[in-house]
Amino acid sequence: xxxxxxxxxxxxxxxxxxxxxxxxxxxxxxxxxxxxxxxxxxxxxxxxxxxxxxxxxxxxxxxxxxxxxxxxxxxxxxxxxxxxxxxxxxxxxxxxxxxxxxxxxxxxxxxxxxxxxxxxxxxxxxxxxxxxxxxxxxxxxxxxxxxxxxxxxxxxxxxxxxxxxxxxxxxxxxxxxxxxxxxxxxxxxxxxxxxxxxxxxxxxxxxxxxxxxxxxxxxxxxxxxxxxxxxxxxxxxxxxxxxxxxxxxxxxxxxxxxxxxxxxxxxxxxxxxxxxxxxxxxxxxxxxxxxx
Amino acid sequence: xxxxxxxxxxxxxxxxxxxxxxxxxxxxxxxxxxxxxxxxxxxxxxxxxxxxxxxxxxxxxxxxxxxxxxxxxxxxxxxxxxxxxxxxxxxxxxxxxxxxxxxxxxxxxxxxxxxxxxxxxxxxxxxxxxxxxxxxxxxxxxxxxxxxxxxxxxxxxxxxxxxxxxxxxxxxxxxxxxxxxxxxxxxxxxxxxxxxxxxxxxxxxxxxxxxxxxxxxxxxxxxxxxxxxxxxxxxxxxxxxxxxxxxxxxxxxxxxxxxxxxxxxxxxxxxxxxxxxxxxxxxxxxxxxxxxxxxxxxxxxxxxxxxxxxxxxxxxxxxxxxxx
Numbered sequence: 285x286x287x288x289x290x291x292x293x294x295x296x297x298x299x300x301x302x303x304x305x306x307x308x309x310x311x312x313x314x315x316x317x318x319x320x321x322x323x324x325x326x327x328x329x330x331x332x333x334x335x336x337x338x339x340x341x342x343x344x345x346x347x348x349x350x351x352x353x354x355x356x357x358x359x360x361x362x363x364x365x366x367x368x369x370x371x372x373x374x375x376x377x378x379x380x381x382x383x384x385x386x387x388x389x390x391x392x393x394x395x396x397x398x399x400x401x402x403x404x405x406x407x408x409x410x411x412x413x414x415x416x417x418x419x420x421x422x423x424x425x426x427x428x429x430x431x432x433x434x435x436x437x438x439x440x441x442x443x444x445x446x447x448x449x450x451x452x453x454x455x456x457x458x459x460x461x462x463x464x465x466x467x468x469x470x471x472x473x474x475x476x477x478x479x480x481x482x483x484x485x486x487x488x489x490x491x492x493x494x495x496x497x498x499x500x501x502x503x504x505x506x507x508x509x510x511x512x513x514x515x516x517x518x519x520x521x522x523x524x525x526x527x528x529x530x531x532x533x534x535x536x537x538x539x540x541x542x543x544x545x546x547x548x549x550x551x552x553x554x555x556x557x558x559x560x561x562x563x564x565x566x567x568x569x570x571x572x573x574x575x576x
Numbered sequence: 577x578x579x580x581x582x583x584x585x586x587x588x589x590x591x592x593x594x595x596x597x598x599x600x601x602x603x604x605x606x607x608x609x610x611x612x613x614x615x616x617x618x619x620x621x622x623x624x625x626x627x628x629x630x631x632x633x634x635x636x637x638x639x640x641x642x643x644x645x646x647x648x649x650x651x652x653x654x655x656x657x658x659x660x661x662x663x664x665x666x667x668x669x670x671x672x673x674x675x676x677x678x679x680x681x682x683x684x685x686x687x688x689x690x691x692x693x694x695x696x697x698x699x700x701x702x703x704x705x706x707x708x709x710x711x712x713x714x715x716x717x718x719x720x721x722x723x724x725x726x727x728x729x730x731x732x733x734x735x736x737x738x739x740x741x742x743x744x745x746x747x748x749x750x751x752x753x754x755x756x757x758x759x760x761x762x763x764x765x766x767x768x769x770x771x772x773x774x775x776x777x778x779x780x781x782x783x784x785x786x787x788x789x790x791x792x793x794x795x796x797x798x799x800x801x802x803x804x805x806x807x808x809x810x811x812x813x814x815x816x817x818x819x820x821x822x823x824x825x826x827x828x829x830x831x832x833x834x835x836x837x838x839x840x841x842x843x844x845x846x847x848x849x850x851x852x853x854x855x856x857x858x859x860x861x862x863x864x865x866x867x868x869x870x871x872x873x874x875x876x877x878x879x880x881x882x883x884x885x886x887x888x889x890x891x892x893x894x895x896x897x898x899x900x
Contacts, residue, residue: 288801290801291801291802294802294803295699295802298696298699298700299700299705301696302696302697302700302705302709305693305709305713305773306708306709306712306713308770309712309713309715309716309770309774310712311731311738312727312728312730312731313715313727315727315730315731315738316726316727316730328736373619374619374620374623375620377616377617377619377620378616378617378619378620378621380613380616381613381614381616381617382617384613386610387610387613388603388606388607388610388614393617393621396621396624397620397624399628400624400628400629402881402884402885403632403877403881404628404631404632404877405628405630405631405632405633405634405635405873405877406631406635406856406870406873406874406876406877407853407856407857407860407861407869407873408634408637408856408860408861408866408869408870408873409630409631409632409633409634409635409637409870409873410627410631410634411860411861412634412637412642412644412866413626413627413630413631413634415644416647417626428623428626428627429623429627431619431620431623431627432619432620432623432624432627437620461612462610462612462613462616463612466616487718490720491718491719491720491722492720493720493722494834494835494838498861509720509722512720512722512723512726513722513839516722516723516725516726517722517725517726517839543726547723547726547727550723551719551723554718554719558711558715558718561718562711562714565714566778
């Protein structure tokens with residue numbers, strides 16, 4: 285099919301715009317990456333373009349010499365794994381029951397679970413609640429409030445409702461109870477949605493920083509993102525000083541270069557799971573669309 | 577509409593009225609047969625009760641002079657005093673203005689941006705280029721605002737930021753973007769758009785892929801060019817999605833992304849950056865005025881709830897309309 289001049293220039297514009305958008309999106313990440321591998325003093329004096337200036341690993345040595353960062357990485361990983369698994373467990377169990385049309389008082393129960401989606405108490409009452417439950421400075425503050433999610437419950441529920449009922453019915457006739465049916469039949473055939481919600485809540489846990497700002501003062505409970513918040517956003521002098529002190533005296537690190545290296549360290553895990561994220565996340569987002 | 581058709585509620589009671597005893601026995605049997613299903617619900621019900629319903633009770637703080645040491649029941653009753661105070665507070669109005677301003681700009685620019693991007697991505701014929709564009713533009717969605725704001729600050733840095741490097745090459749004096757109030761709204765809105773634009777296209781691309789290809793062919797036969805096909809086939813095809821997303825984003829008008837503000841704000845831009853969410857955080861948690869800030873949250877929640885309720889009503893009407 286031959287294209288008119290107008291159509292060709294329209295196509296050209298689209299490609300140009302998309303390339304520009306990709307460059308604008310990627311450049312900041314690239315800049316931080318290059319900076320983190322550059323000699324700090326040299327980097328601050330020039331504009332980094334496509335390769336590091338005076339390539340070095342000094343910044344990373346400084347970052348990893350700091351035990352706090354290692355520990356925070358561990359806290360983040362723990363809350364991600366424990367938080368995501370417990371969220372999937374609690375949310376999918378409830379969703380399974382709610383997906384059964386014959387459940388007693390199903391409508392009333394659904395309303396009970398849906399109300400929080402439309403009306404929330406807000407920050408202050410939540411803050412007061414957590415303090416009164418003595419969950420501050422407690423690892424459980426990362427896990428318990430995130431046990432259940434209405435949106436993910438609806439994703440699970442829709443998925444379960446579309447599973448073929450024949451196998452479940454056959455199992456029932458063979459004498460299997462609801463528990464056996466759920467663990468032996470429903471879970472194995474729901475792996476895509478389980479993976480989706482695991483990733484949804486896992487990314488949420490990995491990126492969460494605010495709960496620790498509100499409720500955690502103990503250093504050994506600080507997740508990586510909160511530590512990053514102190515370094516990147518607050519530019520907290522004492523956190524930075526601690527890191528600098530631990531670095532080799534002769535080395536050239538600056539607060540700026542340490543910031544860059546820490547950012548890279550926190551993005552890498554996301555990049556590693558990114559291919560899976562894309563595959564499952566998109567499915568999840570579309571399921572949500574079908575639902576609404 | 578429902579009133580035209582006689583509903584079950586209007587119909588006479590079922591003739592076989594069971595005895596109270598029989599009903600209860602029936603219910604007990606039902607509970608027994610569903611005990612596992614009901615057991616499955618218990619952890620979620622407790623979690624929702626504690627972390628979602630108890631804070632609703634906690635909203636009553638706004639009618640007290642709440643003091644943490646005295647607790648909910650020991651604190652003095654204040655009536656509507658805190659509501660009156662915040663309605664007279666100029667800082668509240670400044671926060672309200674910022675909320676509506678930033679929220680309005682996000683609606684005006686942030687809402688249509690993914691639609692345009694989806695239409696563009698859909699017009700790319702090179703499958704590989706399409707995939708790369710999608711992968712790249714989805715990425716910032718997965719990065720926390722802590723890091724993303726760090727990146728934005730780097731790019732806008734007075735000395736080394738790329739924007740100022742370009743400005744200087746063009747012979748323009750470098751601008752200290754993040755310390756000037758004039759730029760904050762623009763910076764916040766454009767970085768929010770950049771972060772979520774790719775992710776926002778997913779729903780639209782799904783809707784576009786559901787359009788029947790024959791419609792495009794028919795339009796081509798009628799002599800429609802590319803733009804005409806987008807206008808007459810693609811856009812009507814995604815219109816229901818467009819309306820739905822619009823109504824959903826209306827609900828967020830009063831709750832401008834707290835994470836974005838919290839990470840982008842600094843003392844120099846605070847007068848232009850403080851939105852209601854940040855204001856209640858600052859007065860409530862940092863200054864300890866629990867009751868005062870809860871009063872604002874209560875009103876905020878009520879208004880947001882009303883907006884959501886109205887948009888849901890409209891959505892329902894529109895969805896019904898689109899089905900016919």
